[in-house]
Amino acid sequence: MEPVPLTWEEVARVHGRKIYNFAYRLTGNPADAHDLVQEVLLRVRKGLAGYQPGSFEGWLWRITRNAFLDEVRRRQRKPTNPLPDELDRWDAATSESADIAYDRISLGDDIQKALLELPVEFREAVVLCDVIGLSYEEIAHAVAVPIGTVRSRIHRGRKLLRGLLT
Amino acid sequence: MRHLSESISAYLDGELRGVERGDFVAHIGSCGRCARDLEEIQAVRTAIRSLPVLDLPHGLIPAADGEDVPLHRHRGLWVGAAAAILAIVVAIAALVTPAPATLTLDDLNSRFGARASLDPAFGPAKVFAPGVQGLSE
Amino acid sequence: MRRLLVLVSLLALAPALPAAAAEDDTLDQLLERSSQSAYTAEQTISCSTPDGPRDAVVRIAQDGDQLRFGSTADEGVEVLAGAGGWSVSSGEGVISSAAVESAGAAAATVYEVQRVGPIVFLDRAAMRYQLHRDGVQRAEIIFDLETGALVSSTTFDADGTAYCQRRFVSFDPGSPEFTEELLPPADVQPIDTGLGLPETVAGFQRLDQYRDANGLRFTYFSDGFFSFAVFEARAEVAVPGGVAAAVGDAIYHRASGPGQVTYVWETGSGVMALVGDMPYDLQEAVLSELPPPSDPGLFRRMWRTLFG
Numbered sequence: 001m002e003p004v005p006l007t008w009e010e011v012a013r014v015h016g017r018k019i020y021n022f023a024y025r026l027t028g029n030p031a032d033a034h035d036l037v038q039e040v041l042l043r044v045r046k047g048l049a050g051y052q053p054g055s056f057e058g059w060l061w062r063i064t065r066n067a068f069l070d071e072v073r074r075r076q077r078k079p080t081n082p083l084p085d086e087l088d089r090w091d092a093a094t095s096e097s098a099d100i101a102y103d104r105i106s107l108g109d110d111i112q113k114a115l116l117e118l119p120v121e122f123r124e125a126v127v128l129c130d131v132i133g134l135s136y137e138e139i140a141h142a143v144a145v146p147i148g149t150v151r152s153r154i155h156r157g158r159k160l161l162r163g164l165l166t
Numbered sequence: 167m168r169h170l171s172e173s174i175s176a177y178l179d180g181e182l183r184g185v186e187r188g189d190f191v192a193h194i195g196s197c198g199r200c201a202r203d204l205e206e207i208q209a210v211r212t213a214i215r216s217l218p219v220l221d222l223p224h225g226l227i228p229a230a231d232g233e234d235v236p237l238h239r240h241r242g243l244w245v246g247a248a249a250a251i252l253a254i255v256v257a258i259a260a261l262v263t264p265a266p267a268t269l270t271l272d273d274l275n276s277r278f279g280a281r282a283s284l285d286p287a288f289g290p291a292k293v294f295a296p297g298v299q300g301l302s303e
Numbered sequence: 304m305r306r307l308l309v310l311v312s313l314l315a316l317a318p319a320l321p322a323a324a325a326e327d328d329t330l331d332q333l334l335e336r337s338s339q340s341a342y343t344a345e346q347t348i349s350c351s352t353p354d355g356p357r358d359a360v361v362r363i364a365q366d367g368d369q370l371r372f373g374s375t376a377d378e379g380v381e382v383l384a385g386a387g388g389w390s391v392s393s394g395e396g397v398i399s400s401a402a403v404e405s406a407g408a409a410a411a412t413v414y415e416v417q418r419v420g421p422i423v424f425l426d427r428a429a430m431r432y433q434l435h436r437d438g439v440q441r442a443e444i445i446f447d448l449e450t451g452a453l454v455s456s457t458t459f460d461a462d463g464t465a466y467c468q469r470r471f472v473s474f475d476p477g478s479p480e481f482t483e484e485l486l487p488p489a490d491v492q493p494i495d496t497g498l499g500l501p502e503t504v505a506g507f508q509r510l511d512q513y514r515d516a517n518g519l520r521f522t523y524f525s526d527g528f529f530s531f532a533v534f535e536a537r538a539e540v541a542v543p544g545g546v547a548a549a550v551g552d553a554i555y556h557r558a559s560g561p562g563q564v565t566y567v568w569e570t571g572s573g574v575m576a577l578v579g580d581m582p583y584d585l586q587e588a589v590l591s592e593l594p595p596p597s598d599p600g601l602f603r604r605m606w607r608t609l610f611g
Contacts, residue, residue, distance in 0.1 A: 016227040021220050034226055041227070111213055129179060130214040136181045155175035158210045165210065208490060209516040268539045269519065269574075271558055271565055276382065276391045276399065277491065278532040278563065278578035281513070281523050283384035284403065286368045287334035288528065290346060291444070291456040291469060292580065294562045295359035295374035296382060296391070 011044050011060070018132055019064055025127045026068055028116045039067045061134070061142030065124055072120060114164035122157030129154050170197075174204050178211055216268070272296065333430070336451030341366045341478040344452070345375065350467040352559035353583060354546055359561035360472075364479035365452065371479070401491035401513060412527030413506050414441070424454050425474050434528055436506075439463075441582070442528060450476045458529075461584040467562055490516040498522050498535050505588035507531065524589075531579025531589060540567045540574050550587050553596045568596040 019040050023033035043063050115123055121143075128134045128142065136154075140147045173190050176182050182190055194201050275294060282292035343364045350357045360375045373381035380393045390400035419431040424445055434442040440463065445455035454471045494514045500522050502509050507524035514520045521534040542565070545558035556567045564586060566577040575594060579586065 012227045017219075017222050020222050020226070024220055025217070030223065034223065037226060111217060115214075126214065130211060131217060136176070136179065151176050151181070152172050154179070155172045155207070158175055158207050158214075161214070162206050162210045165213070205490065205516060212490075212517060268541050269536055270541050271543065271560075273399075273519065274521075274532075274534055274540070274565060274576050274578050275560065275563060277513070277515075277519075277521055277534075278523075278530075280382050280384050280389035280391055280399075280401070281511075281521075281532060282530050282580070283370050283372070283382065284389060286338040286365065286370055286385050288453065289338075289365060289370040289384070290344075290363055290453040290471075291528075292530070293346065293361050293363055293370070293372040293382075294560070295348065295361050296380040 011048075012041055015057075015060060016041075019060075022061075022064060022127055022132055023068070025112070025115060025131050026120075026123060028112055032071075036064075036068055036071065039071070040064045043067060057134075058138060058141040061128070061138075062144070065142065068124070069120070110165060111161075114161050117164055118157050118160055122153050122160065125150060125153035126157040126161070170200055171203060174200070174207050175211075178204075178208055333432075333446050333451060337446060337453050338451075339367050340447075340450040340452040341476070342450055342452050343475045343477075343479045344454075344471045345473045346469055346471050348467065348469050348561040350559070350561055351465065352564065353548070354557065354559040357559055357561040363471075366478050366480075399490055399515065401493070401515075403493055403511075413437070414527055419443070421448075425471060427454075427474070429454060436526070436528075447474070447476075452476075458580075458582060460582045466582040467580070469562070494520070498533060500533060500593070504592045505585065507589065526581075529579065529581035529585060531577055531581060533593060534576040534578070535573055536576070537573045540576060542567055550590050553590075555590065555596065566590065570594045571597045 016037065020033055020037050023036035023040075024030065027033050027036065040060075040063055043066075044060065047059075047063065115126070118126070124143065125139060128139045129136075134142065136147050136150045139150045139154075143150065145153075170190065170193055173182060173186070177187065177190055194204060276296060279292065279294040279296070283289050285292070344362075346361045346363055348357075348359045348361060361372050362375055363370070363372045365371070367385075369383065369385040371381060371383045381391075383390050383392075388400060388402040391398045413436050415435040417433045417435065419433055422429050422431045422445060424447065428448040429445050430448055431443065431445045433440055434444065439459075439461060441459055443455075443457045443459075444453060446452065447454045452471075452474070454474060455469065457468045458466045460466050491513050492515070494512050496512070498512070498520060500509060504524055507526045507530070510523050510525055512520065512522040517538075519534060519536045519538070521532045523532050524530060542556055542558050545556050545565075545567070548555050548557035548566070550557075550566075553568070558565045558567075563578055563580045566586070568575055577586075577590065577593065579589065581589070
């Protein structure tokens, strides 16, 4: 059992970057990722008092994905708000130095676009595995499904991506 | 094997163990279609794992600004190039296949060194030091 | 199954070897014996490059047509080559691998071989040879007489100064008994058409070409001793420790390593790179016959922007 961070600042410092990368890859844009990170930290702050020692990261990832899914459902109830996985919301924010003479096209853009076309449960499984680096067991714990389901979602997610990227 | 195709991802992620792994490897050896699937899935997996790790936007988490906690335990092929990285920026007209966002010297050197070492006669004259640039300072 | 490391020897079946080397053995015979030797060794690599000295120590194990090596400085990164392919692996598993059923070998060598004579190396009987290319000495190589192993190899610049020296500093004859390898998925494949490069470049013969799952392609050339690979990629290349080097009237990005040099530059269609173990004048000769940098002026401007 690993030591539990005592304050949400510690959580933020140690895990913030991971949460942001998860949020960015799941939503595809910095603004939504920004909001998601803040929501997660808010919930962590509220929940730390009641946290039961166990797997801290598992708990953290449950909070993170619940925050994400809550936002998805919230937007689904308001049809005027585009869903996070609609492409016109996606905005590859890049800042280029004006001195560099030519445009740089990020190869990651195509992959990010394709990720956003995956069903949410496949997308999060692939992101937790390939971006965050969790093991199947850790993902199963975070997502509260059996390991076999994790394996299936990751594989089907990758197969869909393969079709989208060629 | 009924679930073989899903085992492909698990194999690439190091999640197959023992007998299941042995059976899978044996199956790949005799199933051309599964072997092709494996290659395709590996390409996708590598492409996603090559996505850049994003830095926290400054000010989002003030407590975390300036922190550099490693994100991905499998990040990158060759861990440890801590020296300042010189990058060549290239305009790419069209992306045909998923490609890594950045190649490292070791990607190139390892392929050359491995191919050069295929000839065992001159083998010892062709080996190289993986991951070492040999800077004398 | 192409995906597996096919256990096919790259060499034709060799005739039965004499029990011990004799003074009148030809280089071919010694190379043949070398390709059947079995040992474990440590080799130092020491090079004087235009960018400064470059040194490394490598662990090598050979068992006939299989060669395994890794850096002593970077634990866990290892290359296994021969017997139908190669694989590059780290502590986390296989990084890259190729299944190659038959790799090309240079048909006619441009080298003249002179036997210098017997020599003692690491307290063992050995034989020394020199290789000359166009009348210039390019290499001195030493073979251990009992095992046939290539225990030392020194290469020379055009002016006769030593470029790279490789020497075994420890040597244990005998089979290293490689452990059973789990078959890795092959992500590098031999292909029939390469980058559209000529069949010979500066006296080097084009042998084969490869492509990996990520789209990186390379073509391999050899002159019978030195060799190089030309890469083409549609990706950025991060090159730590490199310098801007003027070669001919173009500017390339060069990183000199222990035993090989890497040049990277852009052409109209992407990034090209050259990795080779030949000395500087041959590097220059090869680069002059490859597609040049597309806009040397732009590269210079970009260089100033990035590095001041």
